[in-house]
Amino acid sequence: NTIVEIRAGAGGSESALFAADLYRMYSRYAESRGWKLETLDSSPSDLGGFKEVIFSVSGSEVFKRLKYESGVHRVQRVPATEAQGRIHTSTATVAVLPEAEEIDVQLKPEELEITRCRASGPGGQGVNTTDSAVQIIHKPTGMIVRCADGRSQQKNKQQALTVLRSRLLEQRIAQENAKYAAQRKAQVGTGERNERIRTYNFPQNRVTDHRIELTLYNLPAVIDGDLDPLIEPLMAHDSEERLAALRL
Template identity: 80%
Template sequence: MDMKPYIERFRRRLAELETALADPVVATQPARLQELAREYARLKELVTTGDQYLRVEEELQRNRDLLEAEPPQSELAPLIREEIARCESDLARLTRELQRGLLPPDPADHRNIVMEIRAGAGGQEAALFAADLYRMYTRYAEARGWKVEPIDASPSDLGGFKEVIFLVSGSDVYQRLKYESGVHRVQRVPVTEAQGRIHTSTCTVAVLPEAEEVDVEIKPEELEITVSRASGPGGQGVNTTDSAVQILHKPTGLIVRCADERSQQKNKAKALRVLRARLLEAKRAEEAARYAAQRRAQVGTGERNERIRTYNFPQNRVTDHRIDLTLYNLGAILDGDLDPVIEPLMAHDLTRRLEEWTRNQPA
């Protein structure tokens, strides 16, 4: 695909946005200003990528011309071939980035997320695996400079989690982690297994884009808020005051609990963030079901045969079943090196969306 016409289109749109952002009327419309500023930042990045694309394309052509002019046995020929390979790799990467810019962005991609991990089939072993997943996502977030804030957790007897809920905030969090929603399956010998047999257990992961107040209107009369004493470890203050907050959303029956902070007000604010995210996701799912019947539900029942990914310890293998991706670096992935899994998922999603976009273009 020749990207030059699209790079010029990005430039024209960027100039239009610069004019719009300088309009005094727009400055008096905060929502419109934020929307334009977000698009401007995206287009500016695409134009920068476009400039890089054009430079690399010229460099590639120069090297190809040099190679053609060199004698086959020239000492320079291998070096030129290395440069050609590097340019081709860079050009492919830049092309993908520009192609992504052709597609309408998911408005939720820039948002923070609420992540919920729940033990599924497998009892104590599933709860231990939930703790492994929580650690994996926490380490990945730390490596990317994101912030993780615990919301609520239900520990199991052996140090795992029956359920753990937390916020992740930073740059483009949902864009990268939205592919983690679904059933994660683990195959290993549990610590509770005396005979050395391999067991299969599951956890469900839900990734919810955090809602903004304008997305979901929550009326005070729709909420039933109760407070209680926090339980579990936490030291002085957490277990001696009524700081835990539980919110019931009466119209939907959704219940959210937060007991992580010592302050009742902070727990209430966090719980409301989770509630908004769940209500937004329900709204998004309802709209998606109306217009796209093929959309899959985020998580299933947690049964072993419903899985997006398998973590096989005996073979040091991680398999993502959606794109038939198999990697033999289980330890690194569980330590938070998730990009080798996430990047192919993003590329696969981009290819699918580009094909759909191309089909819908006028002939």
């Protein structure tokens, strides 16, 4: 299982709309591969986008394929709210985390601050009438996880614990990988948030993956979930880089 987190970046409301486009893109891709997708938490924007959306994906080869989506995604297009027809550039970040089991990351009760709160929708309106949303603070690291999309407080708590374990596992893996940064500096799919990995240029019908300098002129198909023409070259490039690192 894999946890995917999408967050709106630079660009205001247009960035939130782009985050929603990415969520739809991954939903369609998951559907095409027979994967199961479940939304864990979301923070809708006023115009129908997402400030943040977190979901889990389960199925065959999920992390193997989706891990290359980690990073900064950039969109260039004329926003629906743009009256002058000017092209805007916005971004959204994607984080792809392997779902950690209890055996991978053990959480001590005394390290957790668990509170319940009421879920809310766009503009702060309540989406249910019970305090079913759950927020967990991991005291040693300061990490905060909130889940509100489950039907019960218990389910939201379990989902929040799952996300927290995954984030802690990612942090541990990143620290271990840093020891080998010199050998792996060219590796694709490290998940660094500050790297611009892909640009979606709507006026030119172009998608460019900057890590392997691959450009495709079929943007509508990509946004509709046809990601294999991007992911499979990334997988091949990653394999080549790993073999090269072993020869060092």
